[in-house]
Amino acid sequence: xxxxxxxxxxxxxxxxxxxxxxxxxxxxxxxxxxxxxxxxxxxxxxxxxxxxxxxxxxxxxxxxxxxxxxxxxxxxxxxxxxxxxxxxxxxxxxxxxxxxxxxxxxxxxxxxxxxxxxxxxxxxxxxxxxxxxxxxxxxxxxxxxxxxxxxxxxxxxxxxxxxxxxxxxxxxxxxxxxxxxxxxxxxxxxxxxxxxxxxxxxxxxxxxxxxxxxxxxxxxxxxxxxxxxxxxxxxxxxxxxxxxxxxxxxxxxxxxxxxxxxxxxxxxxxxxxxxxxxxxxxxxxxxxxxxxxxxxxxxxxxxxxxxxxxxxxxxxxxxxxxxxxxxxxxxxxxxxxxxxxxxxx
Numbered sequence: 001x002x003x004x005x006x007x008x009x010x011x012x013x014x015x016x017x018x019x020x021x022x023x024x025x026x027x028x029x030x031x032x033x034x035x036x037x038x039x040x041x042x043x044x045x046x047x048x049x050x051x052x053x054x055x056x057x058x059x060x061x062x063x064x065x066x067x068x069x070x071x072x073x074x075x076x077x078x079x080x081x082x083x084x085x086x087x088x089x090x091x092x093x094x095x096x097x098x099x100x101x102x103x104x105x106x107x108x109x110x111x112x113x114x115x116x117x118x119x120x121x122x123x124x125x126x127x128x129x130x131x132x133x134x135x136x137x138x139x140x141x142x143x144x145x146x147x148x149x150x151x152x153x154x155x156x157x158x159x160x161x162x163x164x165x166x167x168x169x170x171x172x173x174x175x176x177x178x179x180x181x182x183x184x185x186x187x188x189x190x191x192x193x194x195x196x197x198x199x200x201x202x203x204x205x206x207x208x209x210x211x212x213x214x215x216x217x218x219x220x221x222x223x224x225x226x227x228x229x230x231x232x233x234x235x236x237x238x239x240x241x242x243x244x245x246x247x248x249x250x251x252x253x254x255x256x257x258x259x260x261x262x263x264x265x266x267x268x269x270x271x272x273x274x275x276x277x278x279x280x281x282x283x284x285x286x287x288x289x290x291x292x293x294x295x296x297x298x299x300x301x302x303x304x305x306x307x308x309x310x311x312x313x314x315x316x317x318x319x320x321x322x323x324x325x326x327x328x329x330x331x332x333x334x335x336x337x338x339x340x341x342x343x344x345x
Contacts, residue, residue, distance in 0.1 A: 004031070005144050011151050015042040016083065032133055035147035039156060043083035049075050055087035058094055062104075066090055069111040071119060113282040125159060178280075188314055190250035190275035191285055191293045192231070192243045194222070194257055196267040197302035199239040215239065218266060225260045229253040234284060240297075244285060247275045247314040254305045255320070255343050262303075271305040272296025273341070275314050288333075295330040296338065309337040318344060 004026055012022060015038035025034040047055055053063035064074055075081045097107045136146050181187055196202075196218060203211055215238070222241040226233050229252040231245030243253060250273055258269045274292040278285045296306040312322040322339040329335050 005148075008035070008144050008148055008151075011148075012038055015039065015151075016044040018044070029143065031143045032146040032150060035150040036129065039150055041083070041085060043085045045080045045083050047082040047087065048078050048080050049082075050077065051080075052082040052087055052090065055084070056090035056094070058090060062094075063090060065108060066093065066111065069108045069115065071112075071115045109282065117283075121163065181280075188247055188275050189278050189285075189289075190245060190247040190273055190311075190314075191278060191290050192250045192254050192271060192273040193240060193293050193297040194243075194254060194269050194271035194305075195238075195240040195297060196261070197270050198267050202267060214266070217264065218261070221260050221264060221266070222257060225257045226253040229256050242285075244278075247273075247311065248316070248319065250275075251305075251307075251315060251320055251341060255341060258303060258305065268302040269305075270297060270300035270302055272298070272300055273305065273307045273311065275311055292330070292333060292336070295333055299328060299330065305341040306338050307341055309339045312339065320344065 004022060008031075009022060012035065013019075017034060017038050021034060025031045049064060049067075050060050053060040056063060058066075067074070093107070093111070096102075097104075102110070133146055136149070137143075181189075202214070206214065218239060219236055219241070222236065222243075223233055226241070226243045230249035231243045231253040234242040234244050236242075243250060245253070254269075254271045254273060258271070261267070261269050272293045272295065274289045274296065276289040277287060278289050279287045292308065296308075300306045306325070306328075307322070309322070309324060312320075321342040321344055323342060325338050325340055327335050328338045
């Protein structure tokens, strides 16, 4: 039977792995994964779900709700899956909620949203790590060498610093936006959607690599263009991007985005924009204005950006050309007078 290198064995034991953990990882061929797990979450796992709740000073049912909100299924009774680090995290969450008088349902929703965002970050990093393991194995490096690389590299610490920095500056911006809206409820918010015309057909023609490249390029152009013109990307879903800002910023972003994809040789953009009262919730936006912008996008022709005709009064004269297109019936909304937006000249 293979004997694990002493240097690696000692380091894993120091980080909280048990002898049984080492034996299973060695036998089943996942030593690099065990090393990564120990680096990410050091500490001996000594608690099952009930033990975790006791250590955190909370009810077991509540502990399970918190764990589900993070995005994971219940851990069977008797399975020691949690460490002191997990108990401390649960304790901190509950203490923080009490300090800020956060309702239990609100707290769970906050955790779900944060966990969902973190899961996307983790998925991006997981691709990098999986590719690293694949390349190292292809180059003939042993799993023990790969595991030692995980234990010695500071990439995870750099990622943590980057996430912390981005969260801080995003929080600063989000608080300013929220306080600005509270100070002046009359501020008009515009919502925009844009997608690539013919994407469904094109996705059926491209192989996975080609499709991934197309989406990566589209997303990069969308983020760069929208932020450069003062609006902000809310989310992307496949080839669709949703963005928000003042009417002038959103219109400028949409017009510029249409030109940017043309110059990059991507399929033409179509878009829809509407402005008015919106409901901000958990980093997203809801309400009739959002629905209207989405419906306008769905009926727009390639290379066209549609808006309600009344939106022309929400931006300075002469900055955009609004071409009346008459009345359009929109599913779930009804008949709306719409216009197409063009840059001046």
